[in-house]
Amino acid sequence: MNLIDFASSPLSLLPPLVALSLAIITRRVLVSLGVGIVLGAILLNDYSVGNTLSYVSSTVSSVFVEDGGLNTWNMSIVGFLLLLGMMTALLTLSGGTRAFAEWAQSRVKSKRGSKLLAAFLGVFIFVDDYFNSLAVGAISRPVTDRFYVSRAKLAYILDSTAAPMCVLMPASSWGAYIITIIGGILMSHGVEEYSALGAYVRLIPMNYYAVFALLMVFAVAWFGLDIGKMREHEISASQGRGFDNDQDTDTQEAHDLNEELDIRESEKGKVADLVLPIVMLVVATIASMLFTGAQALAADGKQFALLGAFENTDVGTSLIYGGLVGLAVALVTVLKQGLPMLEIARTLWIGAKSMFGAILILVFAWSIGSVIGDMKTGSYLSTLAQGNIAPHWLPVILFLLSGLMAFSTGTSWGTFGIMLPIAGDMAGATDIALMLPMLSAVLAGSVFGDHCSPISDTTILSSTGARCNHIDHVSTQLPYALSVALVSCIGFIALGMTASIAFSFIAAMVAFILVCVGLSWLSKSKIASCQSA
Secondary structure (H helix, E strand, O other): OOOOOOOOOHHHHHHHHHHHHHHHHHHOOHHHHHHHHHHHHHHHHOHHHHHHHHHHHHHHHHHOOOEEEEOOOHHHHHHHHHHHHHHHHHHHHHHHHHHHHHHHHHHOOOOHHHHHHHHHHHHHHHEEEEEEHHHHHHHHHHHHOOOOOOHHHHHHHHHHHHHHHHHOOOHHHHHHHHHHHHHHHHHHOOOOOOOHHHHHHHHHHHHHHHHHHHHHHHHHHOOOOOOHHHHHHHHHHHHOOOOOOOOOOHHHHHHOOOOOOOOOOOOOOHHHHHHHHHHHHHHHHHHHHHHHHHHHHHHHHOOHHHHHHHOOOOOOHHHHHHHHHHHHHHHHHHOOOOOOOOHHHHHHHHHHHHOOHHHHHHHHHHHHHHHHHHOOOOHHHOOOOOOOHHHHHHHEEEHHHHHHHHHHHOHHHHHHHHHHHHHHEEEEEEEEHHHHHHHHHHHHHHHHHHOOOOOOOOHHHHHHHHOOOOHHHHHHHHHHHHHHHHHHHHHHHHHHOOHHHHHHHHHHHHHHHHHHOOOOHHHHHHHHHHHOO
C-alpha cells in the first residue's frame, strides 16, 4: 500500500489536532480518536475508500499483532492493566483497602496530609510511569476519598509525579531509554568529556519542567492552589459528589473510568492485606527488570552492571511478572480468610472488567499514534526548529517545539527519539557548548506536551489510576502544566543567554515563586467571590 508522504506538509498536523479538539469539546475520547484515525487514513490513502478501510484494519490489528507475531509491548501493558485491576479488586474484597484507609485516617489527620501522602508515594515509586500511576492510585485513592479530595486532584498528583520522576531518575525505564539515545548522540559528535550516564546526570538540574512540575504538586497539595476547573471538582468533592459515575458523560463509550467496584469488603481485613501485595508487586517488578536486563547483557556477552541491566531490561515482561506476583499475594490474603471461591471469582471478573474502558481508550490511542507516525507529523514539526536562529534562543525554542510535538503525537518517548538527535545535530552545527542545554530542553518539553495531551497513554493511565473522567483530568491539569511551562521557558531563556546552570535555575525558581503567589491569589479571590455571591 503506497501512502502519501506528508513529511513536509502542515496537513500532517490535521488528524491529531482534530482528535484533540474534538476530545476537549465533546468530552468523548473514543469518538474523537476514531475521527482522527479515519481522517488520517483518508488523507494517507488519497481519499480511496477501499484503501482507507484496509489501512484502518491493518493499523488497528497491528496494536495486537506485529510482524506475524503478538505485539508483546502493547499486550504486556494490557495484561498488566488486567492483573492490576484484579489485584485492586481483591484488595477491596480482603478488607485491606478499608483497613489501610482507617489506619491512614488515624495518622493522616487532614485533607492536606492525604494529598501529600499521594505525592510522596508518587516520588518514591519511580521505576516506570505506567506502574507509578496505577500502583500509587490504588494505594492513595481510599485515603484521598475519605478526606474528600477530588479524583481530578488525585489524577493530577499521579500524572505530575510519575513522568517527571521517571525522566529524572537514571534507574527507571525512561532513564535507561534516554541514556541509550544520548550515548549515540555523544558518540556521533565525538564528545568524550563525559559518558552517557554522566551527561544524563548533568541534565537533571536543567530539566526545569520535570523539577518544577514536582515542586508544583507539593505547592498545590500544601497551599490548596485550586484554580479553574480544579476548584469546581474540589468543591463537588467536599460535598461528597464526584466519587461515582453520575458526572461522567463518556460512560457508554468506555465502560466509565469512574465505575465503582460493587464488592463486599471483608471485616477481617488488615493493613498488611493491602501493603504486602503492593510491596511484593514493586519488589517483583524491580527484580524482574534486573533479571531480564541481566539476561540481555549475558546474551550480548557483557558483564552484569546495574545501569546496564536497566538499559537493556524488558519493561513489558517485567510488569507482567510483577503483576502476577502481586495478584498471587493478594489472592493468598483472601483465601486465608476463607472467603467463598465464587465470590473471589466474581471479584476477579469485576476487577478485570473495571480496566476495559482504559484498555479500549489505549487501543484507540495506539492506533492514532500509528496514523500520526505514518503522517510524519513529528518529521514536519522537527523541520520548524531548523533555520537561521540565534543559538541562545535554541533551548527555549526546542522546549516549545518538543512540547508541541509530544502534545500532537501523544508520546514523549517518540518525541525523545525524534528530537534528541536533532538537538544534538543543531548543537554540533552551532555551538557544542549548548549540547546539554538543548538536550535538556527536549526532555523537558516532551514531558510538558505529554502532560497536556488527551491522547497520551500516560495521561490516560493517570486517569485510570485515579478512576477519574479522562477529559476532567486533562482540563484540570492544564493550567498547572502551562504555569510550569512558563517557569521553564524563563529558565531556558536564561540558560541560553548566560550558559550558567546556577543563574538560570535561580531565575526559574524566582519565576516559580511568583507563579505560585499568582495562583494563590487567584484561588483566594475565587473563594471570596463565591462567598460574596
